[in-house]
Amino acid sequence: MSILQRVITCPICHLPLAEVPQRCDTCLDYFRNELEKAPSSLIDLTPDAVQRQIEGNAAETKPLRTELFRSPIISFFYERILPPIWAMGLRNLGGIDVEFQQCTEFFGEDPEIVVDISCGTGIMARRLALLGKYEQIIALDYSESMLAQLQQQMKLDGISPSQITIIRGDVEALPLASDSVDAIYAGAAMHCWPNAEAGIRNIYQVLRKGGKLFATTFLKPLPSIVFRFFTVDELRQILLTTGFHLDHVQVEAHGLYGIIRCVK
Ligand SMILES: C[S@@+](CC[C@H](N)C(=O)[O-])C[C@H]1O[C@@H](n2cnc3c(N)ncnc32)[C@H](O)[C@@H]1O
Incomplete structure (x- = not known):
């Protein structure tokens, strides 16, 4: 079974591909058909779409x-406007490059998924x-237009579709198997979720024991x-x-920016 067949689940019945559709009478063939689109196009695994x-x-x-x-x-302008503003200190001094360094240092050498x-x-x-460095990268977002920008940018950066599996998904119904993921990044995200508690609960669920979460949000x-700070x-x-x-939770404030490092 491939990594994706093991990790990605139906958002309705929460079973991975290998077990669908035998025990799944709700989502029928939708999930299987969506998965067949990967990696060349994004797959929509929001419960809503199903x-x-x-x-x-x-x-x-x-x-x-x-x-x-x-x-x-918003999607078009998001990355065209914000990175220099972040770099001035709103999102770490040094912006996304500093965050990338912090995140990869925290993840260490282990992560596969x-x-x-x-x-x-x-x-x-x-x-x-x-x-x-990583065997499998999955990028998940609720917004189809943000994901369309990601696809365009991947072409410009010379990243092939097989390097990033793109899922339209909802953090409140993550289409990922329990205890399956080594590391999760959720940057500048929690303040945008409908329910941050539900999102973090699901992240905890899908992380394997020893798996790491690096998340950031505004304070x-x-x-x-509009947002929840x-x-x-x-x-x-x-x-x-x-x-x-408690022993595996670290939350730091850098001005108005909160940085979370957790280990399950
Ligand atoms: C401020 S952007 C952050 C984007 C990127 N992580 C970054 O570091 O710049 C917040 C993102 O959260 C996504 N989002 C909001 N609610 C969500 C949900 N329920 N499930 C998944 N993603 C969600 C939005 O679509 C948006 O792309």
Whole structure:
């Protein structure tokens, strides 16, 4: 069984490909057909897409802080505008390059399967792929337009589709097997999720024992009008109540930027 057949699951029945469709009477062939599209095109494993295909349900609407990123305009400008602003200190002094260094140092030499959750345009997933150190990189995001930008950027960076498996997915219904992933990066993401507690709980679930989470988000006193910002204590509380052990949780504030390092 390939890594992907082992790791990727149906978001409805949570079974990996090898077991579908024998025990799965909800998602029928949808999941199998989607998986056959990989790696040349993205696969849509949001529960919403599966239900819509099978039952013709209306599309689900998420809170604005999630839906915002589905706009092609936001997706187009996201990486064209933000990186120099981040580098001035909003997102670490030095921006995404410093974050890449911190993240890969934390992941260490071990990881085979690395998932960039809420990857957006793949600003980190592409760097991880170019590093050439990991066996399997999966980039997952809810926004199809962010993922379209990722695909375009991969072509420009000379990254082949086989180097990054792209999934449209929801952190609240991760289409990944329990205890299967070695390392997860979730950059500048938690404040955009509909429910950060549910997202972290699912991340804990899919990490294998000893697996690592490197996550970043923005902090209060930024006002939670559209996004949900956190204090360091709130972040720590979320991590502890979703399964991580006190000894393996580190949350740092760098100005308005929170950096999380956890080991399951
Ligand atoms: C601020 S962007 C961060 C993108 C990238 N990780 C980075 O470091 O720049 C937040 C991302 O979270 C994604 N997102 C929001 N809600 C999500 C959900 N429920 N499941 C998965 N991704 C989600 C958005 O689509 C968006 O791409």
